Amino acid sequence: MLGAMVKSYYAEKTGIDAADMRVVSVMPCTAKKFEALRPELSNHGNQDVDEVITTRELAKMIRAAGIDFANLPDEDFDRVMGESTGAGVIFGATGGVMEAALRFAYEAITGKELEKVDFEAVRGLDGVKEAEIDLGVMKLNVAVAHGTANAQKVLDSIRSGEKHYDFIEVMCCPGGCVTGGGQPIVKSTVRAEKNVSALRAKALYSEDVGKARRKSQDNEEIKALYQDYLGEAGGERAHHLLHTHYTARDKYAGVR
Ligand code: SF4
The missing domain is CATH 3.40.50.1780 (Rossmann fold)
Known part of the structure; x- marks a missing residue:
């Protein structure tokens, strides 16, 4: 884009x-x-x-x-x-695209200002995260999957009629782009002691908190x-x- x-x-x-x-x-x-x-x-x-x-x-x-x-x-x-916003920064972590979209959707659908921009339910490293987001005027069922095996689970649950979602985020790489195939390789000895996906995601969320603007729709440019x-x-x-x-x-x- x-x-x-x-x-x-x-x-x-x-x-x-x-x-x-x-x-x-x-x-x-x-x-x-x-x-x-x-x-x-x-x-x-x-x-x-x-x-x-x-x-x-x-x-x-x-x-x-x-x-x-x-x-x-x-x-x-x-x-x-x-110019960039916090919403753009968090795209790198699983759930980040979903959260950025929810920050936008809330204001677009309700016409009100979103005061608490953090959607904790879509964060973290669970393989499939589900949440019901209450916008007041409607409820959104969302799912976030990372890693293709987890994406498969989500798709199967939809095909079987077990689940219905309004919006799904899929990241092919486990953890999302923070641990994408082109990222710097971390030695296995370090990986044995540290959760690299979690640490990189944490860095993005803290960068997001420090941004003057945290919603895409507030980006003046x-x-x-x-x-x-x-x-x-x-x-x-x-x-x-x-x-x-x-x-x-x-x-x-x-x-x-
Ligand atoms: S393949 Fe991996 S690194 Fe590439 S966009 Fe998808 S999640 Fe990000």
Whole structure:
């Protein structure tokens, strides 16, 4: 989504031709290397994302260049689209996408300000988390699964008619992106003593608490993006640039 926005909105704002841009995404996920190649994720033949490197690869480059990363001074992200909220930060932990969506859904559905933004019921490392979220005007049944075996359990329970959910989050990697396939590898001796998923998730939730804005809908730059460029949420331009569809992966057999 960011790649699509960089090569349209940002290109327009800065007067840089999208054809002259190279978008490099740093990701916790090896699967994103494949995803960036999908023809559906392009605009007029220009891929939204040109290169994907994993966080592990970035870490190796930083080390190889002799950069003392831990002691670099903090710096704000560049404008445009440099603002982020706590809701964006927690995407990395299982349940984080669900929680960010609930922070939005509450205000969108009720029209009231959400005062307590923490939805503890969807946090933690249980394989399948379920919650009934009472919005006052309605109740939402939600489920969060991480790891494909847990996703299978959720899907089976829906197919059998045992369960009904209004919204489901699935993360393929156990723990979510914090322990994604492209993340720095932690030695087994350390893993034997520490729960890496839990520690990384804890770091994200504490970053979220420290953010001035914790709901996606409070991101001023996103508001400006919709107001000045995308128009209505789900409208034609937003649909064209931000939505996609999926086809069976065997279609890409042989794509490198
Ligand atoms: S959960 Fe794993 S596969 Fe899914 S986006 Fe995150 S790192 Fe990639």
